[in-house]
Amino acid sequence: MIQFKNVTKKYGDKIAVDDLSFDIKEGEIFVLIGPSGCGKTTTLKMINRLIPLTSGYIYFKERPISEYPVYEMRWDIGYVLQQIALFPHMSIKENIAQVPLMKKWTDSDIDDRIDELLTMVGMEPEQFKNRKPKELSGGQQQRVGVVRALAADPPVILMDEPFSALDPISREKLQDDLIELQKTIKKTIVFVTHDIQEALKLGDRICLLKEGHAEQIGTPEAFLTMPENDFVKDFIGDLDTHRMQQLTIGDIADSHPAGNNTDYPDYPIVPDDTQIQVAFQHLSEHDGIIVNGEDDNKKILKSQDVFRYLADRQGGAER
Structure with a gap:
């Protein structure tokens, strides 16, 4: 689905991502994790060209991302931020409808999609779709953020520390919700976090970065039973x-x-x-x-x- 091949990103003399290569499989949750400044958010944002790469190639469905019209590509890749970033003056329905409107969906198709998605995340459409964001809790707002990213049915969802600003109870509930939701939507999800417990819980595979390098890429089982070096061991808690x-x-x-x-x-x-x-x-x-x-x-x-x-x-x- 997505392939990084020798991808490097530089800011002047500073190397943020250094010769990074990996494949992200269709339908998996692929987690990028690492300490602050390791390049995980930069890596995520290069996928939808919010940040241009310096060298190497990123392929989406076997085509370089540079071959896709940038705005159409972004419409086809959902994006969920840590800062929920709902439009405060718009209703929940209007927030969710933005990309379908840009793609010229009919009003009836948009209405049906909004009802379907809100129901899918446990929010009764008639109860919530006409409210403003300020009338919702933080967890409810983040659910709407996830729904908005799914509105136009994109094949890929990028999630940049989407739950880190929430309280622990809301965060754990949304993690559980995402696991259950993925069973239905079966999207390719690239998920950035700094929390190893979140990575182990959500990831089908995990990529641990250090100074722009991939120290280990593998399943949660592999990280827990076969850490590849001391940095990996230390990051997951010095596994014995x-x-x-x-x-x-x-x-x-x-x-x-x-x-x-x-x-x-x-x-x-x-x-x-x-x-x-x-x-x-x-x-x-x-x-x-x-x-x-x-x-x-x-x-x-x-x-x-x-x-x-x-x-x-x-x-x-x-x-």
Whole structure:
């Protein structure tokens, strides 16, 4: 879907992104993470040409992005910012309708799309679409920001630390909402964050940057079980591989509330003494697993539950 090939961005003598190469697969959440100044937002903004690259190539659907008309390309790439940036004088409906109007959608198609998207994110259309942004909570405003990015059904969504300004409860709820929403919309999402727990929870794959270089690109499982160097280990909390090998899925299930496995009939059932690496194999193929403990006590675990526990255990913190 998106390919970076030897991409470099310079500001005078300062190199912000240095010879960066990777592929972003269609339909995945690809997370860019790293310390402040590592080049993650610059990398994101080069995708929709908000920032021009200095050298190298970025391909979108196998064509260099320079071949696309810039404004049409931006209409076809949704963008969600940390600063919600809704138009305060417009209603929620008018905010969401901006790109469809530019693309000359009919009024009825726009109305149907707004109702569909607001319903999808748990906001009753008749209750919310005629309100102004100031009448909504921060979490509700950010939901509208996500909906606005989806309005014209773009294949790619760019999200630049979209939840970092929210309180922890709202932030976790929106993370969960995004995971559930992605099951329906199946978009290619490029997500910037500085929070390793958020990256582990949301990412299908993660790219950890340092001074414009990619230190490691891989799945959350790979970061937790096979960090490639000391910088990666330190960023995720100095992972102790030996302790990880001793950890079982039952250890994680013990800290998780009980679930009802009848709601998830297709999830595999694994014994509570199953090692984490084996559990990861099941989680790579299914949305969750059912952990079978003593006295046939069963609990549901999903990938994000496991990643959150492991990040907390290893001392991961916001950076």
